[in-house]
Amino acid sequence: MKIVGIFRGFPGLGRVVSGVELLQYFRREYGAEIFIYTYLQGDVLLKHCNIQNQISISPLDISSIGIIPVSKYGEAILNSINKINPDFVLIDGEPLMVQAIKLANPDTHVIALLNPSDVENPMNQISSQLFFNHYFSLSDLAIVHGLRKVKNPGMYKNFHSINTIIRTEILNINRVIKSKQIFCILGGGTVNVQNDFLESTLNIANLCFGLALELAEYKVTIQCSSSNVYEIVNENIKSNQPANLQLISTFKPPSDYYSNSSLIITRAGRNSLSELLFLNIPATSFISGCSFRKEEQACNAQHSQNLLIKSLPTDIQLSQFVQTCKELLYKNEIEETTSCFLPGNKVAIELILNYLKNH
Numbered sequence: 240m241k242i243v244g245i246f247r248g249f250p251g252l253g254r255v256v257s258g259v260e261l262l263q264y265f266r267r268e269y270g271a272e273i274f275i276y277t278y279l280q281g282d283v284l285l286k287h288c289n290i291q292n293q294i295s296i297s298p299l300d301i302s303s304i305g306i307i308p309v310s311k312y313g314e315a316i317l318n319s320i321n322k323i324n325p326d327f328v329l330i331d332g333e334p335l336m337v338q339a340i341k342l343a344n345p346d347t348h349v350i351a352l353l354n355p356s357d358v359e360n361p362m363n364q365i366s367s368q369l370f371f372n373h374y375f376s377l378s379d380l381a382i383v384h385g386l387r388k389v390k391n392p393g394m395y396k397n398f399h400s401i402n403t404i405i406r407t408e409i410l411n412i413n414r415v416i417k418s419k420q421i422f423c424i425l426g427g428g429t430v431n432v433q434n435d436f437l438e439s440t441l442n443i444a445n446l447c448f449g450l451a452l453e454l455a456e457y458k459v460t461i462q463c464s465s466s467n468v469y470e471i472v473n474e475n476i477k478s479n480q481p482a483n484l485q486l487i488s489t490f491k492p493p494s495d496y497y498s499n500s501s502l503i504i505t506r507a508g509r510n511s512l513s514e515l516l517f518l519n520i521p522a523t524s525f526i527s528g529c530s531f532r533k534e535e536q537a538c539n540a541q542h543s544q545n546l547l548i549k550s551l552p553t554d555i556q557l558s559q560f561v562q563t564c565k566e567l568l569y570k571n572e573i574e575e576t577t578s579c580f581l582p583g584n585k586v587a588i589e590l591i592l593n594y595l596k597n598h
Contacts, residue, residue: 240269240270240326241271241272241273241274242273242326242329243273243319243323243325243328243329244262244328244329244330245275245277245306245316245329245331246275246330247281247305247331247332248279249279249280249301250280250436251280251508252280252284252510253509253510254281255281256284256406256510257352257403258330258331259275260404261587263407264588271326273290274293274325275290275291276292276293276316276319278292278296278312297312302335304334305332305334305335305336307335308338308339317340320344321343321344325347326348328340328348328349328350329350329352330349330352331351331352332354334371335374337374337377337378348594348595349377349379350378350381350591350594351380352404353375353382353383354384355383355509355538356534357371357375358371358389358392359392360535362535363534376396378395378397379396380397381395381397383400384401385403385513386402386509386516386538386542387538387542397594399590401586402580402581402582402583403509403510403513403582403583404584404587405510405513405517406493406514409514409517409518410582411494412493412494412518413498414497414519417571419456419458420457420499420500420501421447421450421454421459421460421502421503421564422460422500422502422504423443423444423447424462424503425443425444441468441471443504443506444468445475446555446557447459447484447504448461448476449560450557450561454564454565456483457501459483459485460486462489462491463487466488469486469487473486497514497520500520502568503521503522503523504525505524505525506524506525507524507525507536507543507550508536509539511524513543513580513582515547516543516545516548516580519547521548521568521571522547522548522567523548523549523550523551523560524539524550537550547567
């Protein structure tokens with residue numbers, strides 16, 4: 240079996256982690272050869288997983304909606320697919336590449352992984368919703384995975400909405416419940432995004448700086464999403480950095496922080512919130528970004544909020560933020576709950592295998 244994966248590499252890892260998880264499953268269980276094409280933040284994840292990225296990319300070959308098919312990079316991918324002749328191509332976040340493959344290789348099986356907001360987001364103008372649904376519906380199988388279920392808008396021929404696909408390394412984590420660790424993930428990246436996204440990232444970092452000053456008994460770690468964020472945050476805090484605050488710029492495996500953190504601070508992204516629900520880790524989730532992204536994150540927060548996960552605006556006052564964190568830390572000390580979130584991994588794999596069996 241040969242499988243090609245094409246995953247959008249910005250603004251963060253949301254379009255990469257689930258696709259890589261599925262391809263690694265097929266390599267592990269079926270001996271599949273996998274060929275992955277991604278870029279920017281996606282390249283960081285591949286290095287962490289010891290997977291070779293197939294081709295380097297020029298920024299000129301990327302548009303605001305992903306790879307430009309009629310570019311050096313896009314054409315190189317199409318040529319590679321011809322040579323590899325894969326059993327199927329798995330695509331996440333690259334609508335133009337779905338169309339290009341079906342035009343150039345109409346017999347190639349294309350499976351699209353989608354975010355529910357790809358299909359349904361009222362804050363995205365109608366023309367954009369129609370555009371994305373049209374291109375993604377050219378796939379042979381569409382698997383929408385996230386925190387909410389959405390219905391087929393009518394143009395997809397093989398459409399399924401399931402729970403979020405979660406990385407195996409998350410599924411295998413054993414937690415140390417009562418620890419003195421707080422971990423902040425400044426996820427989302429800052430490449431190919433609007434300035435307000437960067438500003439909100441810095442606001443979250445400043446809140447964590449204030450939290451470290453207030454909770455001296457806890458070690459607070461901030462993982463920066465990119466080098467420029469690290470440099471700005473480091474410059475802002477270095478003159479008054481408390482001993483219990485650690486700033487890192489490298490990508491850490493989730494097991495390193497999920498296993499021993501009493502509180503996670505993150506954005507309200509689909510993957511992060513799904514992981515936190517599965518692991519039952521107390522968390523604050525920030526809603527941020529442009530109107531389209533805020534609507535998506537607000538929807539994620541609505542479908543994930545419980546006693547252990549609280550959504551917050553990035554302009555929250557420090558005193559309110561500290562109080563919320565204290566309340567969540569107290570819940571972590573006195574409560575041990577059982578996860579009720581069932582990942583969509585098994586269902587996604589069965590959908591793919593059933594499709595291949597029948598085609």
